[in-house]
Amino acid sequence: MATSTPSTGDNKRTMPATSNLRHSQSARPSSPHTPQQQPRSGNASFASSTSPGSSFRNEDDAIIFEIGTRWIRAGFEGNGSPACTVGFGPEEMRRVGDYRGWIQGASGVGPLPRPVNAEDWVRDYELWRHDLRDLDLGLVEDKIERALRETYNQHLLTDAGTSRLVLALPSLMPHPLLSSLLSALFSRWRFPSVTLLSSATMSATAAGLRSALVVDIGWAETTTTAIYEYREVTTKRSTRATKLLMQEMGRILTVLGSDKAPEEAVKDEISVGFTYCEEVTTRFAWCNPQVEAGGAVSGPDRTISIPSPNNPDKDFCDIPFAQLSEPVEKVMFAPGVTECEMDDEEKSIPVLVYNTLLTLPPDARGTCMSRIVFVGGGSRIPGLRQRILNEVSLLIDQHGWSPIRGKVLERQRERLERMKISSQTNEEAQPTNKSSAPSHDEGEKPDPSREEPEIDFVEQKLRRQNKDTSVLVQGVLREVESLGAWAGASLVTSLKIRGMVEIEREKFLQHGLAGATRESEPPVPDRRSGLRAGDRSSWTLAGWA
């Protein structure tokens, strides 16, 4: 075999491309997987993409699901926005034939009969939570099954299970959850394969970026994921996210609705409907983009009228507009709480962003900090993104990029400076600095005119090699808007890029998640095999392992 491979290589140089493609394709099943084989297996996939068979295959578009704690987004590959967004709530958990939601009005609008604990208040509206201790995985499977079935029947209007399924999932998923999700999908429908795509990377792709810092202000947690050249470099997370925001807003509205003084209602109990509170939050929660309170945005005396918490269907009540920004500030930025008092999992979001950038190597940091992408439900709150960026830039001004800080350090620095001042004379130090700096400037100023051809040469070469490096924005804080993880997954799938993690039905049903190879990087030929899924001997969970 080894002797025959160079000869086909020679043929390739002389023969027209199409014929040797066919040749290599026919030769490939019998030949072993030697390293020389790799280019040819790539060729085989090239050929298959232009053959009529592949165009037939292209017709059944993959279906993309982005499954989050609160919502499922679903649609076809190549579309810019999902065909539908389906939520989870008590109405979705009712029995078939139980039409109470229609008879009495959906639950969660009116005030609750009695105050409930803030955690119980949100529990019914979540598909899952990452704390698996009190999570019934069977119930999660039931919910997913029903949600997907109804999505297919009502929105996608296509037969479930015939086409490929692509899931955009956060890259940190508890394995039991992932396992029940996949087994629910595979055992209920006949999906040939399920591809997993990391939602953070997809968000970066949907912003047109290769490297980014994706800040996902989600339901249960805010994650900041640094992505460098499409790879997740580091991830940090904080519990300051929409769930806390909703609970805080619920408390405010509870106080607003109750006649009691706020002091009496400080118990961690909420008595307003969840749907009502969510409506208020999505409509009117806002955040002052300036760090200082009382910025230029709106007068503090403005009031708006929102439906009354006690009787949302009929009455309205006035609330100061500024008060609607309080929960956002309190939850996301934790004003008045020093950083050392917060646990690792409840850092405020600017600190979270700053810390994530700090852990990156300087190159990656420079690239990522000018590509900050906000996704998730919380990023819709007006002003929040700007505020986060403002606070991050304040942090950078304050600390620079040094992780070392503290009172002792400052004292030490002061002492050193005092020593420096006392030992050295100011007259000596300053003139030398001043003289050296201008001399550099003067020395360089004539240079550009002289070195113009040289710079041009370098730039030309750079441009020939990789065109983008010369114009890369770097080192400044900048926000880039993304279309979201769903759109990214749709984009990537429609470009016929295969994900690293493609789980095939038979293999999963045999071994479950345990069948995945432990290597995070699968062997290269598997990924080059393109549309031919059959020759994958092993599969991996890559980032999900």
Add this chain to the structure above:
Amino acid sequence: MSRPFPYTYISCPCADTPVPDPARKRRSRGTPQKSPNPEQPNVDNEDKKPQEEENEDEEEEEQTFDPRSPRSNFSLYPPEQLLYCEDCHQIKCPRCITEEIVSWYCPNCLFETPSSMVRSDGNRCGRNCFNCPTCTAPLAVSTIENVTGNGSQQGPWVLSCGYCMWTTLDIGIKFDKPTNIRTQLQKMTDATATPSYDRSRQASRTFGDLKSPLSSYASIDEQSASREGSGEQSATNEDTIPTPDLGTDARFAALKSFYRTQISETSTSPGDPLGSDLGFSSPGALNRLMSLYASSSRLSGLYGGNKKQKSKPPVMREALTSSEGLRIAPDNGDADVIERLGSQECGWDGVASIEQRQDQSPDVRFADDLIPLPCLLRTKRAKRCKSCKHILVKPETKPQSTRFRIRLIALSYIPLPTLRPLALPSSSSMMSAPIPDLNSLPPLRPVHVLLTLKNHMFDPVRITLATPSVTPGRVASKVTVLSPQFDIGANSDVWDEALQNASAPVTGDPKLATLRGVPEAGKVWDKGRNWTTVVLEVVPGTLPGSEAEGGNEVTAKDGTLATQQDEDVLEIPVFVHMEWDAEAQLEQQNVGKASKPDDLVARELAYWMVLGVGRIQASL
């Protein structure tokens, strides 16, 4: 629950066979399995708990079905919604069937959409059917003159909602023709989305539309050529150009064409001698989008080994201009949004609600941004058994027709359960006994309910009912089936009964049934041609926290005092086991040695049923 009392639900047996997960076995062995209902951790009395734990290791069927468990909501169905597979001899619920779409149609105009058009129409009606973006009522096409009271049929046309009086004039849209509204609207919304960016929009449109690889080649070249010219200078002074506000779809198309161009450029690299002949959509080249690896250096080593190693293959770059889909957040941020939110004229109704936004473009925030959406199509679906692919339901294709070619509903095979309260004749007056009010059952006072099972099969059925003596959950009601084993007659000709009854005294009259006296244990209450009625004696339990509670230890726990929603509903799980001798099917007859035609096969079916009796009063 929402159904008026009394009601019956049937649990599909598929809930008892959990999803086979190869990994689960190991997992559950490693960590102790959670109790299935976390909401009621202290359901059982102390002496029951060890037994419960033992049961957990055994088969799940051994456990009593708990209608209050959150999972049971997903397996309980009204009896009329269930199907029956004749091959598997099993009840089939929507979870254990597969569905195939027979036809697509618009629920508004009842026109069938051909399958080739469904996807291109975005699963929505391609005619003039639109839903109101604010209240979802169907919109009507009318002239502006009609709206103002003039009767002429000419002039600009608008879509107007008859329910909430919304018209497209509110968002400044008028139509020239009363037909083909959808294409007109599409043109207008696209134009508003891309006010100044016709060129890039045009280019992206062509990319999206072209399917053939050859034609997209040509346009790719054009695109890259034009980008070479315009891209660089626009890239350099990118900061000065205000980013045009591309709509979501336009941005997506721009990004897509950008990635396509990048992929084609990077795959036709000089280092890759074969790359120039190959399509940009080849997956091997596309892999480089996600990561770079050393394949091309290997290629050059193979094919140009003696030559000097070529430079690195061109790397895909990121999007740099807004025509490539990049969008930098504006400098002033959301200041104007906040300003508008806080302004007086916006108000609560000026902001779109979650429900209104759900189907709209994700950028929509204010009610003015909502555009009418065409009606979502609906489907007629054939249903097959998931395990044997036997077809269970096949509707007629025509949208107007409500007939079915095949429909195997479960009620033709399993007895229909109906429940009604029994008004016990008191000793004093024979006829006027008060029927207990099912919406407020007094606790600790026995109630008799009549459970009638009506057989629709042509074979007599033997039924065995089983029920836990105490209902699961915190509200422990005592239940006794007075005659758990009985027969139901075959669904024979109606005239048989009439003829029989002509001679025999009428037994099926419900009024006379009250004269029957007191219910006795082991005795069927009433029986007809194909139905049998038995009596259930129910003693409703007391609600936790009510004063009727006699020192139960549940109150001791703090927090459990509050009743969960619907905890006061008295639901009785009943296990139904039915046996009958069915006629053997044809193939079975042929397989067996030439047997008699009236060969009978014993069949059995077992399932859980939930009887909703009523709501228990909070206090005595």
